[in-house]
Amino acid sequence: xxxxxxxxxxxxxxxxxxxxxxxxxxxxxxxxxxxxxxxxxxxxxxxxxxxxxxxxxxxxxxxxxxxxxxxxxxxxxxxxxxxxxxxxxxxxxxxxxxxxxxxxxxxxxxxxxxxxxxxxxxxxxxxxxxxxxxxxxxxxxxxxxxxxxxxxxxxxxxxxxxxxxxxxxxxxxxxxxxxxxxxxxxxxxxxxxxxxxxxxxxxxxxxxxxxxxxxxxxxxxxxxxxxxxxxxxxxxxxxxxxxxxxxxxxxxxxxxxxxxxxxxxxxxxxxxxxxxxxxxxxxxxxxxxxxxxxxxxxxxxxxxxxxxxxxxxxxxxxxxxxxxxxxxxxxxxxxxxxxxxxxxxxxxxxxxxxxxxxxxxxxxxxxxxxxxxxxxxxxxxxxxxxxxxxxxxxxxxxxxxxxxxxxxxxxxxxxx
Amino acid sequence: xxxxxxxxxxxxxxxxxxxxxxxxxxxxxxxxxxxxxxxxxxxxxxxxxxxxxxxxxxxxxxxxxxxxxxxxxxxxxxxxxxxxxxxxxxxxxxxxxxxxxxxxxxxxxxxxxxxxxxxxxxxxxxxxxxxxxxxxxxxxxxxxxxxxxxxxxxxxxxxxxxxxxxxxxxxxxxxxxxxxxxxxxxxxxxxxxxxxxxxxxxxxxxxxxxxxxxxxxxxxxxxxxxxxxxxxxxxxxxxxxxxxxxxxxxxxxxxxxxxxxxxxxxxxxxxxxxxxxxxxxxxxxxxxxxxxxxxxxxxxxxxxxxxxxxxxxxxxxxxxxxxxxxxxxxxxxxxxxxxxxxxxxxxxxxxxxxxxxxxxxxxxxxxxxxxxxxxxxxxxxxxxxxxxxxxxxxxxxxxxxxxxxxxxxxxxxxxx
Numbered sequence: 001x002x003x004x005x006x007x008x009x010x011x012x013x014x015x016x017x018x019x020x021x022x023x024x025x026x027x028x029x030x031x032x033x034x035x036x037x038x039x040x041x042x043x044x045x046x047x048x049x050x051x052x053x054x055x056x057x058x059x060x061x062x063x064x065x066x067x068x069x070x071x072x073x074x075x076x077x078x079x080x081x082x083x084x085x086x087x088x089x090x091x092x093x094x095x096x097x098x099x100x101x102x103x104x105x106x107x108x109x110x111x112x113x114x115x116x117x118x119x120x121x122x123x124x125x126x127x128x129x130x131x132x133x134x135x136x137x138x139x140x141x142x143x144x145x146x147x148x149x150x151x152x153x154x155x156x157x158x159x160x161x162x163x164x165x166x167x168x169x170x171x172x173x174x175x176x177x178x179x180x181x182x183x184x185x186x187x188x189x190x191x192x193x194x195x196x197x198x199x200x201x202x203x204x205x206x207x208x209x210x211x212x213x214x215x216x217x218x219x220x221x222x223x224x225x226x227x228x229x230x231x232x233x234x235x236x237x238x239x240x241x242x243x244x245x246x247x248x249x250x251x252x253x254x255x256x257x258x259x260x261x262x263x264x265x266x267x268x269x270x271x272x273x274x275x276x277x278x279x280x281x282x283x284x285x286x287x288x289x290x291x292x293x294x295x296x297x298x299x300x301x302x303x304x305x306x307x308x309x310x311x312x313x314x315x316x317x318x319x320x321x322x323x324x325x326x327x328x329x330x331x332x333x334x335x336x337x338x339x340x341x342x343x344x345x346x347x348x349x350x351x352x353x354x355x356x357x358x359x360x361x362x363x364x365x366x367x368x369x370x371x372x373x374x375x376x377x378x379x380x381x382x383x384x385x386x387x388x389x390x391x392x393x394x395x396x397x398x399x400x401x402x403x404x405x406x407x408x409x410x411x412x413x414x415x416x
Numbered sequence: 417x418x419x420x421x422x423x424x425x426x427x428x429x430x431x432x433x434x435x436x437x438x439x440x441x442x443x444x445x446x447x448x449x450x451x452x453x454x455x456x457x458x459x460x461x462x463x464x465x466x467x468x469x470x471x472x473x474x475x476x477x478x479x480x481x482x483x484x485x486x487x488x489x490x491x492x493x494x495x496x497x498x499x500x501x502x503x504x505x506x507x508x509x510x511x512x513x514x515x516x517x518x519x520x521x522x523x524x525x526x527x528x529x530x531x532x533x534x535x536x537x538x539x540x541x542x543x544x545x546x547x548x549x550x551x552x553x554x555x556x557x558x559x560x561x562x563x564x565x566x567x568x569x570x571x572x573x574x575x576x577x578x579x580x581x582x583x584x585x586x587x588x589x590x591x592x593x594x595x596x597x598x599x600x601x602x603x604x605x606x607x608x609x610x611x612x613x614x615x616x617x618x619x620x621x622x623x624x625x626x627x628x629x630x631x632x633x634x635x636x637x638x639x640x641x642x643x644x645x646x647x648x649x650x651x652x653x654x655x656x657x658x659x660x661x662x663x664x665x666x667x668x669x670x671x672x673x674x675x676x677x678x679x680x681x682x683x684x685x686x687x688x689x690x691x692x693x694x695x696x697x698x699x700x701x702x703x704x705x706x707x708x709x710x711x712x713x714x715x716x717x718x719x720x721x722x723x724x725x726x727x728x729x730x731x732x733x734x735x736x737x738x739x740x741x742x743x744x745x746x747x748x749x750x751x752x753x754x755x756x757x758x759x760x761x762x763x764x765x766x767x768x769x770x771x772x773x774x775x776x777x778x779x780x781x782x783x784x785x786x787x788x789x790x791x792x793x794x795x796x797x798x799x800x801x802x803x804x805x806x807x808x809x810x811x812x813x814x815x816x817x818x819x820x821x822x823x824x825x826x827x828x829x830x831x832x
Contacts, residue, residue, distance in 0.1 A: 007483045007545060009536050033532055035488055041532055042486040067423045070458040072451055072569050095511040098558045116449055116457055120425050129423055136489060142514045153488050
């Protein structure tokens with residue numbers, strides 16, 4: 001698209017009340033806009049990234065056999081009373097509906113998905129299956145902070161799996177762990193993201209966190225120097241050796257939790273009396289797992305993991321555009337050459353075309369570095385003299401000259 | 417996908433507390449599931465339809481130059497006080513956040529988009545533009561009814577446009593009206609949907625509703641017998657002739673409102689002091705339009721408009737699957753032939769394969785008619801004797817025999 005039309009001004013200088021690099025960069029580069037503490041609008045650039053993250057996750061969830069649904073945010077008090085979470089879920093947003101009905105804005109969806117699944121499961125033949133959704137979650141965090149790393153309203157993928165036996169859950173859980181590694185790798189933070197042993201809390205015996213190492217993280221993890229698995233603070237306190245390899249040397253790192261997985265067992269089936277008839281004719285509680293990824297938080301974690309002093313460096317897979325095309329001078333020659341590249345590429349690859357006349361070359365370069373699109377093409381009088389344009393990867397410092405008649409082909413092959 | 421794996425049981429008989437045909441059919445066929453009054457889960461079949469509707473709308477909004485964003489549901493009281501809607505918007509859900517902060521769940525987004533746009537608009541050069549989103553809206557309706565036609569939580573597309581002059585708004589508004597007609601046509605309810613003159617209410621001088629004629633509708637519209645435009649009840653009371661052609665004969669019809677468009681003028685710019693510097697150097701309030709479509713309601717309206725006594729008849733463009741493949745007998749021959757068709761088509765077209773062994777042919781046909789996928793292919797011993805399968809359009813009563821070696825090709829060309 002034409003950058004002159006793009007909705008979102010680049011803000012000069014560091015934003016005032018920012019608490020993390022990602023908050024600063026995403027705000028200044030026009031990806032997000034804060035409405036109030038912990039509540040954000042995703043602007044066109046930010047939403048594009050979010051939609052790409054969503055698609056990466058969707059593909060992996062479908063590959064694992066998950067079926068997509070969409071559950072509501074408004075939920076009745078009765079369901080939360082059944083699990084004891086009406087009083088005990090500390091960040092539950094409560095509100096009154098028509099007729100003074102007590103409701104909660106769902107911060108997670110066990111209280112909805114279990115009664116739903118119960119309507120459809122009768123026998124062991126109906127198991128196993130997995131349901132997932134992309135949904136806005138609401139959590140009344142006392143301290144919303146760090147931009148989109150901890151917010152009151154956020155996008156989340158949650159999948160719930162249903163099984164006849166613990167063994168079947170274990171198998172499914174392992175499949176999900178693999179899917180999660182694929183997702184974080186595809187999103188460009190595979191190397192910084194650790195599966196981290198965690199204690200399960202009230203509702204789960206086993207749980208794992210996926211923690212992305214970053215100084216902006218609120219969590220502390222301990223990475224086993226021997227096997228590379230991590231454990232969180234609580235586990236470290238209980239058990240000073242690595243649960244995976246019994247190693248005892250750890251590296252301490254700050255990290256942000258981008259995903260989590262729980263073996264819920266029958267914790268939610270029992271309160272909702274959710275049973276199935278097994279092969280032997282007896283009734284048994286359904287065994288469950290649940291698997292979450294915070295999309296907006298993942299977006300923040302990517303920026304924390306991938307930036308330099310000039311701005312964001314988006315991994316190809318989640319970049320808002322594939323190519324940033326910049327016309328330097330306002331001459332006809334430059335305009336014609338840049339317009340032609342834009343036209344040649346449109347439809348095939350996503351291209352942001354900086355054709356703005358009021359900006360200086362320095363401003364254009366600075367904004368391009370801030371926004372962080374993986375490839376930059378600069379069209380200028382100088383290089384046009386040799387029928388060339390300048391091609392530069394955002395992550396590299398060196399640019400190369402490419403002949404005008406070859407640039408479209410090179411970009412197309414680069415992006416695919 | 418394999419129907420044995422599809423999450424959602426077909427319910428036998430008419431659902432208990434249904435108030436409209438669409439509610440009954442969508443519930444029984446497993447598209448939606450009610451959590452509480454006016455609050456629904458979209459099951460895999462229902463979400464697929466919703467996503468197709470979303471894509472139809474997105475294409476048209478992008479064609480009209482709209483940029484997609486995503487605004488939050490949580491909004492601060494201050495913004496609603498500015499427009500006077502904290503007290504006067506009768507279906508506003510109010511809640512308390514951390515620190516006893518008053519908030520509302522947005523039923524519409526002028527109170528968010530105006531302060532957002534204000535941060536980015538300074539001069540006439542920044543205008544015009546349009547921002548749209550697909551978002552969950554919340555309205556605390558006293559009487560939520562008719563399934564997904566009137567709910568407390570629903571999916572909506574809303575676009576807001578910003579202009580320097582009334583003339584520019586008028587031009588943009590006409591473009592949007594055309595986009596809306598395209599959307600309703602593409603979604604299969606073009607013929608039943610009328611642009612309906614409406615009075616604007618507090619915030620708008622001019623507004624139009626898009627009303628789909630159906631007996632389940634809560635609105636009454638008057639269709640001019642001369643020109644085919646419609647007017648709503650209020651307009652009819654004020655002005656007994658057609659505002660378009662001055663015709664005076666009308667046909668009275670019940671209808672459901674699937675979209676609406678408003679010329680807001682400066683109604684929202686003024687309370688937020690949202691101005692721009694015009695060419696002549698003077699400051700003027702930004703002129704606005706807003707344009708909504710209820711996606712879940714549109715889905716209900718499509719079913720109201722397109723069904724028979726056996727079930728839903730989905731238009732191709734929004735059908736959850738392209739083809740319903742049914743294997744009748746459990747013999748190897750039938751299974752092999754059906755499996756092969758399924759394999760040949762997978763990846764190219766979306767196919768629901770009823771390979772369930774526990775169901776009788778009668779049950780399978782009844783369920784296929786209820787679900788309403790546009791094309792049905794039946795594989796049976798009988799037709800396999802002539803190396804054929806049966807192909808039937810859901811909307812037609814007659815089936816035709818198609819040679820096995822031609823069926824995949826025919827289906828592929830039919831779907832494209």
